[in-house]
Amino acid sequence: MENFFVTSESVTEGHPDKICDQVSDAILDAILEKDPFGRVACETLATRGMIFVAGEISTNCYVDIPEIVRALLFEIGYTDSDMGIDANTCSVISAIQEQSSDIAMGVNIGGAGDQGMMYGYATDETPQFMPAPIAIAHDLVRRLSEIRKTNVVDYLHPDGKSQITVEYRNGKPFRIDTVILSAQHHPDVSNEKLHSDMKKLVIEDVISGKLIDEKTKILINPTGRFVVGGPQGDTGLTGRKIMVDTYGGISHHGGGCFSGKDPTKVDRSAAYMARYVAKNIVASGICNKAEISMSYAIGVAEPTVISVNTFGTSSVDDALIISVVRKLFDFTPQGMIDKLNLRRPIYRRTACYGHFGREEEGFNWELCDMAEAIKHEVGRK
Numbered sequence: 024m025e026n027f028f029v030t031s032e033s034v035t036e037g038h039p040d041k042i043c044d045q046v047s048d049a050i051l052d053a054i055l056e057k058d059p060f061g062r063v064a065c066e067t068l069a070t071r072g073m074i075f076v077a078g079e080i081s082t083n084c085y086v087d088i089p090e091i092v093r094a095l096l097f098e099i100g101y102t103d104s105d106m107g108i109d110a111n112t113c114s115v116i117s118a119i120q121e122q123s124s125d126i127a128m129g130v131n132i133g134g135a136g137d138q139g140m141m142y143g144y145a146t147d148e149t150p151q152f153m154p155a156p157i158a159i160a161h162d163l164v165r166r167l168s169e170i171r172k173t174n175v176v177d178y179l180h181p182d183g184k185s186q187i188t189v190e191y192r193n194g195k196p197f198r199i200d201t202v203i204l205s206a207q208h209h210p211d212v213s214n215e216k217l218h219s220d221m222k223k224l225v226i227e228d229v230i231s232g233k234l235i236d237e238k239t240k241i242l243i244n245p246t247g248r249f250v251v252g253g254p255q256g257d258t259g260l261t262g263r264k265i266m267v268d269t270y271g272g273i274s275h276h277g278g279g280c281f282s283g284k285d286p287t288k289v290d291r292s293a294a295y296m297a298r299y300v301a302k303n304i305v306a307s308g309i310c311n312k313a314e315i316s317m318s319y320a321i322g323v324a325e326p327t328v329i330s331v332n333t334f335g336t337s338s339v340d341d342a343l344i345i346s347v348v349r350k351l352f353d354f355t356p357q358g359m360i361d362k363l364n365l366r367r368p369i370y371r372r373t374a375c376y377g378h379f380g381r382e383e384e385g386f387n388w389e390l391c392d393m394a395e396a397i398k399h400e401v402g403r404k
Contacts, residue, residue, distance in 0.1 A: 028200060030188040031156035031271025035164045036099050036375040037181020037207070037252070039259025043067035044268075044374040045099075046074060047261045047283025049091050052368035055285070057084035059366040062122045062130070065283035069259035071107045073114040078283065081122040089115040095371075100171065100181040107255020133357050134322035136288040137279075141319075143297025144274035145305040146312040148196055151389075152302050153380035155196040156189045157271025161376045162229045163187070167206055170224050178217070182207035182252030189234075201240045202226055207252035208244075218243045268378050269294075274314055282374050286365035287356055289319045293326070296359040298379050299388040300348055306394035309344070309401055310337035317354060324355040339401045347400040351393060363387045 034041050046067040054061040061082035068075040074092050096102075096110035103109055130136050145152040163185035171179035186203040189196050204221055221243045262280025266272045279290030286292040297315040304313040310333040317326040331344045353362060360366060369385035382389050 025192070025194050027191050028188055029154065029156045029191065029271070029273060030186060030201075031154065031160050031266070031273070032184060032186040033157065033160035033164045033267050033271075033376065034185075034264060035168050035181060035183035037101070037168075037183065038264075039069050039182070039254045039257045040261075040263040041259070041375050042069045042074075042096070042099065042101075042254065043259040043261040044264070044280075044282035045095055045371060046076065046092055047078075048370040048374040049095050050076065050080075050086065050088060051283055051285060052371045053086040053091055054080065054082050054084060055366060055370075056368040057086070058082045061285060062287065063283065063285040064122065064288065065119075066261045067259075067283070068261075069108070069254040071255045072104075072112075073108075073116065073254075075116045075118070077118040078120075079122040080119050088117045088119075101253065106180055107251070107253050130287050130322075130356075133324045133355065135293075135319040135324065135356055136284075136321070137290065138319055138321045139279050139290055140277035141279070141289060141293040141297055141317050142269075142275045142277055143294060143299070143301040143315040144270045144313070145298070145301040146273075147305050148312075149380075151380040151382065152305055153377075154271055154273040156187045157267075157273070157377065158380055159189075159199070159230060160185045160187045160267075160271065161380070163202075163204060163225060165376050166225045166229050167204070167221075175224060176220055178209040178212040180207040180209065180250075180252060182249075182256070196234070198236055199230065199234045199239050201242070202230070202235075203242045203245065205244055205249055207249050210250045214244070214247060270379070275316065277318075281378055282370070286360045289356060289359075292356060292359045292363070292365055293317050293319065293354070295363055295365070295378070295388040296352070296354060299363065299390070300352055300393075302389065303391055303393040303397055304331070304333075304344060304348075306391040307398040307401075308394075309333075309339055309398065312336055313344075315348070324357070326354050329354060343401055344397075347397060351396055351400065 047065040051063045065078040092115045093110045167183045184205040188201040190200045281291045284291045301313045301315045314332045318328045
């Protein structure tokens, strides 16, 4: 279809699920900083007044999990028990065990840490090679957190969400049909002030006027009240926002989340590699969009399958692209770790506002340094 609608959402760093993603990745970072070869599979649950951390961790170092959790909650802004969780007084429970020796046996010889399917996607419809709906949704909640943390307004609390529906015509973003912004707030602020501020300071600041027209629906705190939020309003879990983390529902997803997993877990490293390859394919100019899919068997280094889909937008055959990709890139766990330099404490920042489309230091899977090599190999000099 050339004319259609796409909806994507994002959430702030104070959303209960995102608290958990950040805790899991903050613990991973703390271990990698001391032990780059540490094995980490860390899961977090957040509820009112409590953070519960569990998982399988094998490392030669010690990290203070309660201290990591409290520092993170403080940074996010949960510093008052009235918000349902307080960095200073909440309970932090840790239940950590070693990685299974059966799993370690396969990883120790360079094999994948688990079986599964991983996907990467890129499109030229935005400068960051991301689908427009998820890119705009991320920008909205980042701005929402920014005006809270810099005290542009003094009544916002850490939880929040955005949702964008984009109308596509002829396969390209044409207009925004619906904007939804939900901002947790102090009970004393009026709906009128909150609506006025959110429209001016967030929505109009982020979204280009040419995408919004007189028919665009703008919904701010649709229930009329958003005082109870964070872990008090909803229990949070690591890995429950995988569409927010990736492409907003545009691309396929293998099902595995990223946060809390060290790079021997191909759920993470192969998804990053797939994004890197897909982005370089599109950046080479041979197609308008591309999706890379791979699958792995636990303990086996090479992927069982690599496939490429350019959705009919490529100037060359997809089979040729597959052969070029296999020639230029190493898809073994060690090859991906080395290429993207993944044994570093870079993961806490990935845990909120998307793992992709952010050209920040350390996000090596966002580099376009292989685009020219791909163009050369397919004969488009």
